[in-house]
Amino acid sequence: MRSRRRTSVLAICLFFFFHASFAQEVIAIDDNLDQYIFTVDDLAYIEDADGSFKFEDVLGQYARHQFKPNQLYAPHNSNLKSTYWVCIKVQGNPKSKKKWLLEIFDQTIDEVDAYVPLATGAYQQIEMGDARPFDQRRFMHKNFEIEISHSDTVVRNYFFRFQSKSRVNFIVVLRSYDRFIYYALNEYFVYGLFYGMILVVAIYNLLMFFAIRERSYIVYIVYVLSVGIFTMTADGIAFQYLWPEFPQWNDTAHAIALFLLVLSGLVFTKMFLHTRARHPKLDLLLNAIIVVRSIVFVLAITFLPALFEFRWIEFIPVAAAFYCGLYSYLKGNKSARFFALAYGLLFLAFCVKVLINLDIDFIAGSIVTHYSISIGFWFEMWLLSFALGDKVRIIKDSKDRALRRIIKQHEVNQLLKDKVNRELEHEVSKRTKEISDQKLIIEMANEKLREQADEITKMNALLDLDNYKLKRTIHDEMLARAGSKNMDYDKFKEIFPEELTCLRYLEQQKWENGYSCRKCQHDKFHLAKNGFDRRCSRCGYVESPTAYTIFRGVKFPLEKAFYILHLVITERDDLTIDEISETLDLRRNTCWAFKDKVNKIIRKHHLDKGQAAHWENIIFKVEDIPV
Ligand SMILES: [Zn+2]
Structure with missing residues (x-):
């Protein structure tokens, strides 16, 4: 049905090309529908180059068929300096039992002014946009919604004035309240999951950092939080929940978060892949990208805010990180596998986003492609967490292996040492026994010698006495002779x-x-050791033969x-x-x-x-x- 309508639009456009007029579609409220997305020839627009048009002028211009038919599937502000006026046609339906609203999709549009036709024929102006305080909104929702009336069958023109410093889409959707509540609740539930996950990943990695003290965890936490802030600023959640009263922060926070994301992503790549040591050329490339991106950021934030619109430059760091991961993995760095996969996914998501911005129709429109970057980040985040854990595990495994080797070697050494000690001890005890045996033999020999010496002394004394007695008579004779x-x-x-x-x-x-003791005249005595001296057995006086x-x-x-x-x-x-x-x-x-x-x-x-x-x-x- 969609392609049929587009074909018909093309035909109509060709037909009315020189008339500067076309048949703009009227969308009728119908309870059989839950929602209708205005696209292509449902919209007519006029570009206000210097933003000088008043609503009254625009009404006149519309009446004079000066509005152009939209030919884009995702209508947007091709010229960032221009203001765009868009008109849609809605036919009421008094039989409808539902309540209806118009939702303007891109929550990053700076200013959206809706001109709602009243029953009187006058228009009510409703100011919306992320450059305006959040609490002005009719619905406390990230997108912009206006209620519409359908009490009669009149076809009414709704005008919108769009103005934004950055590229935004003007997607207008007609929705029943039922549909709106259903989808908004689901969408916020998914946001809750998404940002909850980011918080969980950040906390998990913080705990990992405390446990392991690996600095790349800190860089990764900065990266994850940057991703969180970046996507929050992109989908309006940050504005609604973090700074609803400070709309001026939306653009700044977005730019800073994006810069931090790119910076921490590149630093993380460097640390994770150890590019300085392993791939010096890639390290140089990453450093160059960091420097250039930093210069662009500083210039953009100071006096060249237009640089913020060069969003395609983020393609470079993503591609570089992906390339580095893949290269490192192919060069044998096993722990780079999940890293390469993570950035591969993000790279793919980025390609999808680029295709959307190039207005490639077949890819735009679906929820998956609309949130391709968020989905890419989500998977990337988990994969990177996994990659970090994987890396730590691989490092730990190799350390464990080394430790086991050391322990094994230590055990072998210990066994060897014990063996040598045992042998030494055995040898020593053998020697000691030999020595003590020899000592014993020598002692025994000495003892024997001493005994023999004593024996000899005794025998000598006996011999001497016998000899003396034997020769006594001869001696007496001799003495007589010796005297004369x-x-x-x-x-x-x-x-x-x-x-x-x-x-x-x-x-x-x-x-x-x-014998008679010279001291006490006692007549008993003991012979002293030398066999000659006499000791009195009463008083102990010793007298030698020479005394x-x-x-x-x-x-x-x-x-x-x-x-x-x-x-x-x-x-x-x-x-x-x-x-x-x-x-x-x-x-x-x-x-x-x-x-x-x-x-x-x-x-x-x-x-x-x-x-x-x-x-x-x-x-x-x-x-x-x-x-
Ligand atoms: Zn005596």
């Missing part, structure tokens, strides 16, 4: 070969007739002292002190001192040669001799 007859040292040594013999001799001389004899305190071998005594007794004057010293291997003074000691006793006790021959006469006469 002179002997050389070698001969003398046959009688007194060593110290032990001397001590035996002294012991025998001293205690031959019994109280001429030999007390002698510091040289006893047998040598015995020989010097022999020399003095036998009056060997032929031997000088030097010769004695040499024979006995003693110092000269030592020999002389002992010889003098003997002589002093002989002189003191006036011993003659015969008396002196008896050693005991000299040996024990020492009480008064200084030592």
